[in-house]
Amino acid sequence: MSEQRAASTPTRRRGAALETAITDAAWQILLDQGYNGFTYEAVAARAGTSKPVLYRRWPQREDLLTATIARHWRPLEVPDTGSLREDALTLLRTVNAERGRALILLRVQLADYFRDTGTSFDDLRNRLHPQDRTPPFALLVSRAVERGELADVPRSRRVVNLPFDLVRHDMLMRMGAVPDDSIVEIVDEVWSPLLGPAPHAP
């Protein structure tokens, strides 16, 4: 716990501090080298420690991988601004800004891992966040209906989740963040017309 960093001695790390340093290093390696570069040697080197330290904690490569992801992949925080359009734009911008490389990592770079283990992204997600989370956009839409901003008619999962899917698609195609124009275009020119007019509109 004592975070005393003395003048000359770089302090041999222990416990939580060490584990954090290692998983941070591992995350960085995953982000910029992919699953290929994700070796015990590389992680140890980057964290400034050595292989046995890693093997002691995570005997299997998968253990280190999931521990690393668990620390860096948090469920999205769903905004509630009182306006469906603003909610949607905010959420998409958050995804775009914070999830750029992580999305690519999980859906693209880890393809080898998923193939080798016979698991899927959803398996991993379920292992990390077992709660059956409602998709964020479903929540936005139901709130908008409650506010009377949208008609209370059934909508397919496809339409409700469309902006999310399209932004994710663009991010995957560009292997990174998407221009803000695209986000606005998706919400205003694609999603909005499909959701239908407000209930008390002429």
Next chain:
Amino acid sequence: MSEQRAASTPTRRRGAALETAITDAAWQILLDQGYNGFTYEAVAARAGTSKPVLYRRWPQREDLLTATIARHWRPLEVPDTGSLREDALTLLRTVNAERGRALILLRVQLADYFRDTGTSFDDLRNRLHPQDRTPPFALLVSRAVERGELADVPRSRRVVNLPFDLVRHDMLMRMGAVPDDSIVEIVDEVWSPLLGPAPHAP
């Protein structure tokens, strides 16, 4: 050329026959092992030949890779049935059926290759098919406009290409082919409303 397969002798292959066998083997390895399993040894073994034979033809790994892809990635054939809806469904079904694993391969499994070489998928596509091809769905839409099936109004690339993007998105998420229901849903419930009514509708 002489394709004589005698009774006992498996005939030592030469020239084009040999190259085809090798690139076929390489393609299969790419499809089910990804870029990681794509080693000269594995390809040689699968093709029933040996490394020097490969090195003689493709001194760099990239040469073998591009030769393999060039042989197996053909531009889409754009249907022309006289009905926009049928055109779209046909095209999407073709993509879904024929491009399943290949799409995953090119956009996901080759991520390491693209990162390592600093190139992108588009670079590769341009190298293989340098013609500036019109996106298939733009062609479908312009034909529909000519037939009077759609109003002649400007449409964004986003809307025109939406079905393609969504099917691609779903294929990437599922890492494989998409149910036919999804294709119909995308065309009828998402794309069609966005394209607007026929010009001579009430």
Next chain:
DNA sequence: GGGATTAGATCCGCTTGCGTATCTTAACCG
């Protein structure tokens, strides 16, 4: 049929990562 070509097999040294073992010494705990 005879000679040139080259497919296919085998072996080489090199590098990288694996997973483990050993040893020291810094940091913690009672």
Next chain:
DNA sequence: CGGTTAAGATACGCAAGCGGATCTAATCCC
């Protein structure tokens, strides 16, 4: 303060892939 724990360094044998070199024999061409 003395003893236990464990961080960090180093070395190990093993395996796989690399990029060649070498050699043979099958196939082609004249």
